[in-house]
Structures are given as structure tokens and as C-alpha cells.
Amino acid sequence: GDSVTQMEGPVTLSEEAFLTINCTYTATGYPSLFWYVQYPGEGLQLLLKATKADDKGSNKGFEATYRKETTSFHLEKGSVQVSDSAVYFCAPAFKAAGNKLTFGGGTRVLVKP
């Protein structure tokens, strides 16, 4: 069946370091792909999305490219800040699930000054 896998955390980085969070999926067809972020004590909020192959989503310095060949949607940021400390969720919208979001397990990121 359709599934999503993202790298486990926690990921601990120093300020200004490069961040990558891997996300891969298995699906029949081509789902829309989303990254959500959860800051401490808050609900989730949409970070970025891509709806078709080769689309690049970007927001707040984060980027992710829809890679059909590798069924991946890795999240990257070139220079992280302490304020980027949060939990990040990859969430495909699988057609087989009626386009409902399926969340990965989340990756906790801690950025130290």
C-alpha cells in the first residue's frame, strides 16, 4: 500500500548549518506532497507544497523538489536559525486514500546557537 518514510530525529545542528530532512514515499500514481512544521507547543502549519513532478516548493528559506524518479521530497535549508527548531512532517496526499494527508513520523530539529 501507499506509505511515507522520513528520517528519524532528533537532528541537532549549529546555527547557520545546512539542514536536510529526507522523505520518500511509495504510491500508485503521483500524490501531491507537503511539508508541515510544528513549533513547540503549537499545532501544525503548512510549510510548503508541490503538486507535480519537478515542482519546487519554497517558504521561509526552506525548499523541497518533487522528484518522481526517486519518489522523494527532501526538505532543505541552507542556513538554519535557532527559530527553526521544530518538528517537521512530510505528508503526501495519496489518491488511494482519497487524497487525505498521510503524515510521516516527524523529524525533530534542534538548532543550537
Added chain:
Amino acid sequence: DAGITQSPRYKITETGRQVTLMCHQTWSHSYMFWYRQDLGHGLRLIYYSAAADITDKGEVPDGYVVSRSKTENFPLTLESATRSQTSVYFCASSDYGLAGGEQFFGPGTRLTVL
């Protein structure tokens, strides 16, 4: 206040008791969702609703009941709480249906069942 709110934010109850978690949104979004968040499981969909009086099961509906008599409210009831229902519960809403993907989340309710 505009947005999506949940109440209570924290709740401690005992096994076997009935508990209702409230969710209210001010955007008149058609879709509303209930998720639970557990360590190692990400978020799992409990129930969702496409409109008032239309609800459907998600991935983990057992032990939960929902209703939606008004567009803006979507309460979640645990009819007889169990320890396995200790979790953080998030309500979300969307005006994009299911395919659009962007959902707006409330701040969550942390429920502890003793």
C-alpha cells in the same frame, strides 16, 4: 478570535469516563478533521467531516464518536476512555477539500487517561 480553537487544552480523566473535546473554527471551512499525535506514529486521522451532518471514519476511529450539527463546530467524544487514548489531539479545517492539502490546525488538546 478568528481561527481554529480547541478546548480544553489539557484534560486528565479516568478510565471509563466520557470525555468530549471541542473544536471551533471561524472561517466557515467545509472540511474538518480530528487527528491524534503519538510518539513514533506521526499524526493519524481519527474522523473527518466534509460538511455539516457528513462525517466519515479515518485511520483509527474505534472508541471515538463525532458529530457536526454546525459548520463551525466538530466535537470529538471518547465514550469510555481507555489508557491507550492518552494522546495529543489536533483538530484541523480546510476549505480545499481533500485534494488541496492545506489544513489549518488548532493548538491541540493534551489528554491523559489514568
